[in-house]
Amino acid sequence: MARLQTPAEMARKLENARRWFELVPPEGVPIRFEVAGIAARFGAQLLDILITVVVMVSVILLLAVLPFTIEPLVTSLAAILMLVIRAPYYILTELFWNGQTVGKRATGLRVLGADGRGLTTHAVVARNLMKEVEIFMPGTMLIVSGSLGTVWNLILLVWIAIVLIIPLTNSKRQRLGDLIANTYVTCRPKAVLLPDLSTSTPRIEFDFAPAQLEHYGSFELQTLESLLRSRSETRRSDLRRRDSLVQVAAQIRYKIGFEEPVPDGRAHEFLHAFYTAQRAFLEQKRMFGDVRDDKHHRDGD
Template sequence: MSRKPKKSASEYAQAHRRREQKYILSITPPEGVPISFTRAGIGTRIGAQLLDLTITYGGLIALILLFSTVIAIGYETGEALFALLAFLIRIPYYILTELVWNGQTLGKKITKVRVISANGRRLDPHQVVVRNLLKEAEVFTPIMLLFGIMSSSGWVQTIMAVWLMIVLAIPIFSKQSQRLGDMIAGTCVVEVPKIKQSREITDAGKPLADTFVFETNHLDHYGRFELQSLEGILRDASTSRVAHERDVEVARTIAKKIGYTDRFSSADARKFLSSFYNAQRAHLEARQMFGDRREDKTHRARETDHS
């Protein structure tokens, strides 16, 4: 019996990269600078959902117990009250937390995932409302019917069981791991990236020679996610024509976005990006010391919306 030839180290590395690539979601916002995210795994999303259910139903049970101490509640009345309060607690909880915390509920914060807009723009209230209202029709109402709440028909329970299996299977086979609500709302659930700005790229304590000068108003446009994308570009040490053209395009896009009016040649594009990276990183770290965590370029719009 012939043995299969062992894979070389490079073949293992290529296979690992292919597996990782399956979970990468690349989004190009209107500014034209691509941002890569890691799609949240099904297990992580279920974990976040279980945490949120623990929070919401913990509050629900507390309210039911409070009502039962004040007035006598029969089984049918308790069932109707349970269904009503569950709806009234869930909807505001999911919508308000995702609006206030930029696509995160408490469960998503703990598991480090968030909802983003699939078109690269900021997550707007309409998308948040749509995806969470549809969650009621997709998951919560079928679960209540399945367990005999609001209906005791065996046919209804069977249909709901089949429906739930279909709904849970959709994110597994979806290209972007989207459930129905995400597809309709135009949203995706991604991991919150762990940004590690290494000293290989920049040293905040050692200013570079001949760097560009950026004012505070230049640095108020981008956040941690965009900085991570720029870091990926700076890590690419390629000197090819394609890489140079990419650097020039990204540099000019950033300059236009932040209102940087000083001219620079295409030969200085790389230096511009490096200088901007240094300044932007230092700016974000300084803001974070005062409790201002700027996650992405949409923070100004969110501040305006909530003011």
């Protein structure tokens, strides 16, 4: 049977596909945050623009209801209103909602100060003023680009290209305003505390000799943890899960030379016991400075 990728390879690849950055708060323990994806940031921006445009249009409609003839002024009025509504909207929401505009709330994003000491007013103002220059000025020029000359269109093209390329060239996906204000944008972290696998089954009926626990490292252990924690919703996937449990149990027994027979029905129990024993063993080793990242005893990367 030709397999494209082993589960272990896939897991490693998935982990590497996500980007992280670390902040060091005054407490001195580095905290890990995930870098927000381009798509989410684009979505948040779109939603914010939509909100400001709706407010702007409703103000203009309100003015139109009043006895003024504003027809000849609509475009310049719209441009002013956008500026007057937009800049304070971004600055005040990010300042008072701890780095979140309405759009960022909806997409689960947040702005962070890169120095680990919280957002400052200066950072919020700087990154949003740069947004005017970076996004909205070329944006409004793009709308009227038909009436601009070739030279201006070329400048506009180069400008937009630079603005789009900068976030892609740095690992933390900072746009120009983020670089100047020294801020990052992160996804809102969320996780629930799952029960401890090593204590959730009280009876352990398998015994392992220390020599049998020498074979694996923490990567394999954590892969096994994911397998044990996985839940199956449908009958078919439940069957598949049982199947893979039996396979994994057989593979581990073969590898560590576990003689005692394990019936298919108890594969889960066996793996559970092995997980507990292996974790205790590896954690013990770790305490004495022997860190085993995976079965090849790699020192981590």
